[in-house]
Amino acid sequence: MITVDSLRQAIAAHLGKELTPEVAAAIEQAAIDRTDRAIDPGQFASLEVRGLSFQVERFEQVLPELLPLHEAHFAETEKHLDGFALRPNYDYMTERERTGSLLQFTARDTKTGTLVGNIRMYLAYSMHTGTLVATEDTFYLLPAYRRGMAAIRFWQYMERAVVDVLGAREICTDSKTVNKVHRLNEYLGYRHVANKYVKTFPEREACHV
Numbered sequence: 025m026i027t028v029d030s031l032r033q034a035i036a037a038h039l040g041k042e043l044t045p046e047v048a049a050a051i052e053q054a055a056i057d058r059t060d061r062a063i064d065p066g067q068f069a070s071l072e073v074r075g076l077s078f079q080v081e082r083f084e085q086v087l088p089e090l091l092p093l094h095e096a097h098f099a100e101t102e103k104h105l106d107g108f109a110l111r112p113n114y115d116y117m118t119e120r121e122r123t124g125s126l127l128q129f130t131a132r133d134t135k136t137g138t139l140v141g142n143i144r145m146y147l148a149y150s151m152h153t154g155t156l157v158a159t160e161d162t163f164y165l166l167p168a169y170r171r172g173m174a175a176i177r178f179w180q181y182m183e184r185a186v187v188d189v190l191g192a193r194e195i196c197t198d199s200k201t202v203n204k205v206h207r208l209n210e211y212l213g214y215r216h217v218a219n220k221y222v223k224t225f226p227e228r229e230a231c232h233v
Contacts (some may be wrong), residue, residue, distance in 0.1 A: 061124040068185050076140070076174055078181040082127035083121045087114060089139040092099075097164040100202070105123050120146065127158075129182050131165060131174075139160070141165035143182045147190070155193040158186040165198070175208060185210075 034051045043049050062082065070079035085089075098110045120126035125148060131141030144162040149155065165175055186192040198220060199206035210216070 026117075038207065060122050062121050063127055063190070068189060071181050072134055073174065073177045074172065075134050076169065076178070077134045078129065078131055078178055080185060081130045083126060083144070084118050086128065086130060086139065086142075087118075092128055093139065093142055093164055094162070094165070095151075096166070097162065111118060117144075126161075127186065129178070129185070130168070131178050140169045141178060144194075145182065145186060147186070147192070150194070153193075156186075156191055157194045157196060158190075158192045160195070160197040176212065179208065179212065189194050 038047055038051055063080075065080040065082060068080040070077055072078075089176060094112060095110060121128070125146060127145045127147060129143040129145070130139055132138060133140050141164055142162060143160065143164075145158045146161055147156060147158055150157050163179065165178065183195065186195065195214075197209060197214065201210055206216070
């Protein structure tokens with residue numbers, strides 16, 4: 025990520041030099057802010073609910089475990105993307121975590137420690153209200169673990185983390201038409217404020233203008 029301050033410092037270090045491609049590349053490389061500002065998972069207490077353990081973990085560290093869940097989730101809920109391959113941009117997600125704008129929640133089987141579910145939230149300050157907004161990217165539990173109130177308790181755990189600990193004033197989520205997550209949303213007090221429409225097109229070669 026390039027910030028204004030990091031760019032200024034990078035340019036200042038090269039003042040007076042001819043702007044060759046090599047110097048431009050050096051400025052760009054120096055301007056990339058690699059400071060790790062990830063939210064510390066240690067500030068969130070874990071919670072055990074009927075054989076499941078909920079906690080916050082580093083996305084970068086649990087990514088290998090997340091891959092099969094991501095594939096299962098995509099196959100179950102993205103029916104409208106028939107013909108599309110799953111090509112997630114994990115580098116971007118990792119970078120979002122390092123800037124403190126991604127928070128990864130995990131659900132594990134308390135007996136085996138196996139990762140069986142996850143919630144991933146993006147954090148940003150609203151351009152309209154200036155308040156912190158948490159937006160759901162992923163919410164998934166393996167079917168075998170969707171018993172009782174497990175999904176609700178997992179979601180409530182996330183709510184307490186982003187609201188009580190981080191100070192979010194708004195949580196945004198959606199519900200695919202192929203499942204009934206809207207029932208969970210409404211049960212938890214979420215209001216229906218918009219409808220989302222998607223139009224897909226066949227893959228074509230890029231047209232360079």
